[in-house]
């Protein structure tokens with residue numbers, strides 16, 4: 495498989511279409527939902543019992559037609575191979591980017607296994623060597639990068655603008671921004687909780703506001 499260049503999409507106006515509603519199409523749909531990208535899923539089969547349509551996600555029970563690609567920028571071909579090949583050709587004729595589930599190298603992008611904890615995002619990819627290994631690595635990493643880790647990241651996101659706004663000396667500011675991510679703070683977050691860490695950071699900010707560089 496080709497060498498991949500990882501990027502994170504941040505456009506908020508993207509729309510996607512998933513062709514095929516089997517386990518693979520449903521997994522691609524779940525990833526889009528997690529990312530807040532609105533999509534339609536087109537499938538011969540009806541929606542499963544646990545599916546509920548929303549303004550962001552509609553299940554369209556239909557045989558694929560090229561006009562199903564209208565108004566989408568991202569296309570996921572996750573039906574049977576003959577249909578996927580047609581989806582790929584139609585999407586490329588329109589200049590759209592396609593993920594091709596059964597023939598990844600013919601498509602334009604592939605998907606990693608993903609962990610999300612608040613703003614933290616970890617993506618694991620094996621270059622097609624073993625997708626099930628990517629899944630296992632995700633499961634293993636999920637033990638370390640758990641919801642408390644996400645809460646720690648949320649606290650860091652909260653204090654960052656404070657630090658940027660309140661510490662004018664750039665060396666002191668950078669020193670503090672680096673020191674608050676040392677691993678011992680995560681240990682303390684786990685043992686003593688959020689407020690204890692937040693309070694120590696606030697004290698450090700105050701010291702640096704008042705008297706310039708010190709260490710935490």
Ligand SMILES: C[C@@]1(CC(=O)O)c2cc3[nH]c(cc4nc(cc5[nH]c(cc(n2)[C@H]1CCC(=O)O)[C@@](C)(CC(=O)O)[C@@H]5CCC(=O)O)C(CC(=O)O)=C4CCC(=O)O)c(CCC(=O)O)c3CC(=O)O
Nearest residue numbers: 595598604605606607608619620621622623625626628629
């Ligand atoms: C190239 C890629 C293109 C793409 O789809 O983007 C691709 C291709 C293919 N996967 C196949 C099979 C499986 N895929 C999974 C699972 C995942 N597959 C994902 C991504 C990718 N799959 C891209 C490369 C990622 C990488 O290399 O790291 C994940 C990570 C993300 C996602 O899909 O969202 C998601 C885990 C999500 C999670 O749980 O975190 C499982 C495991 C399971 O279902 O339990 C199996 C069965 C076991 C196995 O085959 O390992 C086959 C059919 C082979 C056949 O014909 O049998 C092909 C086609 C081919 O290889 O040509």
Ligand SMILES: NC(=O)C1=CN([C@@H]2O[C@H](COP(=O)(O)OP(=O)(O)OC[C@H]3O[C@@H](n4cnc5c(N)ncnc54)[C@H](O)[C@@H]3O)[C@@H](O)[C@H]2O)C=CC1
Nearest residue numbers: 514515516517518519537538539557558572573574595596
């Ligand atoms: N990339 C990946 O992660 C993986 C890819 N694959 C490949 O992905 C594809 C899909 O896999 P599964 O979901 O397991 O297959 P599946 O056979 O369970 O589902 C296929 C889906 O496509 C729909 N479909 C078939 N013809 C259609 C048409 N003309 N119009 C609209 N919908 C149509 C069916 O209704 C069904 O919902 C297969 O080609 C398989 O080889 C399989 C496993 C993992």
